[in-house]
Structures are given as C-alpha cells and as structure tokens.
Amino acid sequence: MKCLIVSDSHGDRDILESILVHNKNQVDAFFHCGDSELEANDPLFNKFNGVVGNMDFDMNFPEELVKIVSGETIYLSHGHLTNVKTGLFALELKAKANHAKFVFFGHTHELGCEMTDDGVLILNPGSISLPRGKYQRIGGTYAIVEANGKNVHVSYFNRQHKLIPELTCEFKRK
Numbered sequence: 161m162k163c164l165i166v167s168d169s170h171g172d173r174d175i176l177e178s179i180l181v182h183n184k185n186q187v188d189a190f191f192h193c194g195d196s197e198l199e200a201n202d203p204l205f206n207k208f209n210g211v212v213g214n215m216d217f218d219m220n221f222p223e224e225l226v227k228i229v230s231g232e233t234i235y236l237s238h239g240h241l242t243n244v245k246t247g248l249f250a251l252e253l254k255a256k257a258n259h260a261k262f263v264f265f266g267h268t269h270e271l272g273c274e275m276t277d278d279g280v281l282i283l284n285p286g287s288i289s290l291p292r293g294k295y296q297r298i299g300g301t302y303a304i305v306e307a308n309g310k311n312v313h314v315s316y317f318n319r320q321h322k323l324i325p326e327l328t329c330e331f332k333r334k
Contacts, residue, residue, distance in 0.1 A: 161230035162186070166208075166302040167193035167238075167266025168287035170215065175288050175319060176204050179302060182321045187304065189229045193266035193285065194221070194238030213238040213266065226258045232307060235260035239267035239284075248274075248282055255280045262305065269293070271301050271327070273314050279334030281305065281312050288319065298324060309333065 164187045169176055176198075180190065194213025198204065200220035212221035225236040235251075235258050242250035244267055255263045256278070263282045270293030271286030285303040286295065295301070299318055306313045316327040 161188055161232045161308075162304065162306045163189045163191060163229060163234065163262075163264075164302060164304050165191045165193065165264045165283060165285040166288050167264075167285050168195040168213070168269050168290060169197070170195055170287070170289045171197040172289045173198060173202070173204065175300070176208070178319075179288075179321075180204065180207055183304075189227065189234075191227075191234070191236055191264050193236060193264055194240075195266060195287075209236060211236050211238050214240040224254070226260065232262060233258065233260040234262040234264065237263070237265050239265035244268060244284075251282055252276055252278070252280065255282075262307070271295055271303070271316060273303070273329055275312070275331040275334075277334075281307075281314070281331065283314065285316070295327070298327075301327075307333070 190208045192208040192210035194211045195215045200218045227234045269287035273283040286301040288300040301316050304315045312331045314329040316324045
C-alpha cells in the first residue's frame with residue numbers, strides 16, 4: 161500500500177493540483193484531511209478522498225471516512241471533532257472501532273507520526289499551506305506512507321515535492 165496524505169490547504173487549489181500531477185500513477189490513494197476550503201464537487205475530489213474540516217463550508221464532505229486500500233483499513237478525520245489539540249486518544253479509539261491500522265488527520269497544522277502500542281500508525285501530514293510548530297521553517301508539507309507486511313515507511317515532502325530526509329520514519333509492524 162502506498163498513500164499520499166495532505167491537509168489544511170486553505171483554498172490553495174494550485175498546490176493540490178501540483179501534488180496530483182507530480183504523484184500521478186505513483187500512489188494507490190490520495191487523502192485530504194480537511195480544511196481544503198473547496199467545494200466537495202471540485203474535480204480534484206475525484207482523486208482525493210476528503211473529509212470536512214472546521215474551515216470547510218461545504219457540508220457535502222463526510223466528517224470521517226473509512227477506506228480500504230490494498231487490503232489496509234484507513235481512518236480519515238480532520239481532527240477537530242476528536243479534539244486532537246489535547247491528545248490522540250479519541251483517534252486511537254476511532255481506529256480500534258473501525259479496525260483501522262492507519263489514522264490520517266490534520267487540524268493542528270503540525271506534522272507528526274507515531275505508532276501506537278496496538279500497531280496503529282497515527283499521522284498528521286502538517287499543513288501544506290500554513291504550517292505551524294517545530295517544523296514550520298520547512299514550509300508546507302505532505303506525506304507518503306508505504307506499508308508492507310513487515311514495515312511502515314513515512315516520508316514527508318515540501319511544496320516543491322522534495323523529500324525532507326530528516327523527517328523520514330520507519331516502523332516495524334506489530
């Protein structure tokens with residue numbers, strides 16, 4: 161499985177189009193974790209699996225999404241409805257309830273990933289348009305997650321589609 165995850169583009173349609181073009185035929189699925197500020201019927205969302213964020217005004221996006229990609233169950237949420245700014249426990253519970261081994265979310269504009277004790281990868285790609293936190297100096301980011309039976313590999317990329325080597329993570333699957 162190979163998925164591309166982006167979040168919090170806040171009306172920057174051009175960067176989403178650039179990400180799609182640059183990664184065409186290279187990933188199994190594209191995910192947008194909310195706050196696109198675009199309409200749900202925008203043609204970009206024929207490619208992106210998206211959810212509603214707190215800054216999205218088109219309520220035709222789902223609040224959460226469960227998707228199976230290459231046999232892997234993924235739970236997608238913006239994060240504002242599970243209070244991700246105060247912790248990730250609610251996301252862990254959502255993953256468990258949906259038998260998901262991958263959780264992708266946004267909202268905080270801060271990139272990060274971790275593997276839970278139960279073997280669930282929880283990932284925030286950061287904001288592609290308005291980054292915050294420790295890695296704000298890098299600028300906007302998106303992530304690509306690759307998983308096989310033994311490992312999960314996470315790579316972060318900047319707006320110019322350049323790999324950010326110091327943010328690469330590798331996890332053993334449980």
